[in-house]
Amino acid sequence: MKSPDEYPVRVDRRVFVEMEDGVRIAVTTYLPDAAGDGPFPAIVESLPYRKDDDCTARDFSTYSYLASKGFAGIRIDVRGTGASTGIIDDEYLAIEQADNLEVLMWAEEQDWCTGDIGMWGISWGGFSALQTAMLRPSQLKAIVAMHATHDRFACDVHYTGGSLHAAEQVDWPPSMITTNALPPDPDIFGDGWKDEWLRRLDATPQWPLQWLRHQERDSYWLHGSPCADYSSIATPTLLIGGWLDGYIDGMLALAENLECPTKAVIGPWGHYRPSTGEPGPTYDHYELLARWFGHHLRGDDNGVMDIPTVTAFIRTGVPYDAGVVTGYWREEPAWPPLDAVELSLPLEDMHSNQTEWSGPQWVGAHAPAWDRSGITSGDSNRDDEHSITFTSRPLEESLEILGTPEVDLTLATDQAVGLVAARLLIVETDGSTHLICRGNRNLAFPESLSDPRPLHPNEKVRVRFPLLATSAVVPVGASVRLAISGADFPVVWPPPRKFRLELEPTSCFLHLPTIPLSRVRSRLVIPPAPPAPVAPVESVRDDASWSVDIGKQRSTFKRHIESEEIQAGRNDLTYSVDQQWEVAVDNDDPGSTMVHARSFLTLSRPGWHVTTEGTIDIRGADALRVVIELVATHDGEEVWSRRWEDTVAREWV
16 A cells, blocks of 8 residues: 555546535545555535636645545535536525535445545635534534634624624625536536526626625624534634734634634634644644544544644734744644733723814725735824824833734714724834734624614714734833724725714723733744645736825725636646726715626636636715626627616615
């Protein structure tokens, strides 16, 4: 028998599993090419991101590595996407989870599978692994969730702190408008691909119209949210997150609340795979996946359950979001850390510049992204000049913050709407600033995101809300600053009309989770990740640009992404992306907020060329007017087009 490290991978893209209702789920199998060996445990990933073009390179790197270690890989195209039939009506539906169960049962019966199966994924795939585990299928022995969430309302790309995301509305959603509209690849699907494509175009709804109608944490969002029942997950769970990723709170909430065997790794990255994570240092998650699944799926005695409950990268120097972050890896035996001490700082004891805020609406522009990977934050002093700031005296000894900071504020607004946003910053001895973390709260949710209530103008309210979990060591001589405003743009969609925010500092506090300086620090030596397996895909172009224009009357944020890949082994299949978006607001009028995006996708090979072009436009004060347009072409001719228009009342956002 060969050593598992010697197994090459055997890829089959043309595998279809028929569901009970007749829908065919397309999967790619990545099997160890091991004549005479096997069967093998299997690892499943379920995504709407197309396995045969969009994700080919990423999938191959992961599954060729796992195949070399003796694991079978099963990569699912969710129904209604890629080469699968059916319609994808929304994200994370019960039918998607039922399909996963049927694929697990199918895999269990294959002669190359032992019947012991794991699931893993990043983002949607991590959601899917958690949601499938909540159903407790007998075949599922372990999962890995990377950059996923515990709470689909509080911690996802739709709402934040009870407010609507702004920039996120034109990042991932428009890409899914055009991705969902792409056809099955004829090379995989075979005859009938065009008829299936036209059925898909006719029947697939536009998801943003559904999301905007659920403006509180209701049953719609609780479906598929582990926070609704943490005890439902009994499968051993490995969690991987990053301090700059918007899902960091989800990863740590799961680490704290899951009752099953759980380990967590939290690095300095944003929404990236750790082996190529930005900012660095990187982490070899391929090796960790193989150890995790090796132990739980086939009983390997590899010590993976002896790793720390939480392996955390401690950030000791600024900047936190560029290059290779200064810091080190450390073991935490539990989460929250057992010896964490809450440091409560009365804001009245800190130096303040003012106690009222009424604009401008662009405050927050120095760090213009919820997921901060790839978009470096700048000095915040311009934003701070237009915020209510509280700055500590220079520290006489260093301060380690690790966990979830909270702010506890007594405030009032002059309108029946309101938003309070907070940014936690380091102020260096030269006056420059660096963002540690941020958070916000829609004042219609003073206590719970499940319990909105009307706001009474000029009535004092007390609100305590969390900032994103973080790690930061503030050095001697530096100061801590809390910046409060009624805007965090373009991350948060503003309320419909201008309002004044007034704080009462005598009853306002900043609560910091800190680690005592006396703690004996055991540093972990974790080398950077080696190069990942190389996929048979050529990247022709991969460019991204970002611009911020703070004008006298109106401020605009723009992003442009272009990429192109060629799969030479599949008749030169080319997949290209051209996406542009814009978020803008009048500096003195929050109701003027608008977002607009265009996404243009191309799939082609000699003799075959298809495109999908989609736009989304959202704007409005008391109601949000949404316009979505979609056009599909085949070999240069338009084959389908549609326009959706809807108006959604702003009940709470």
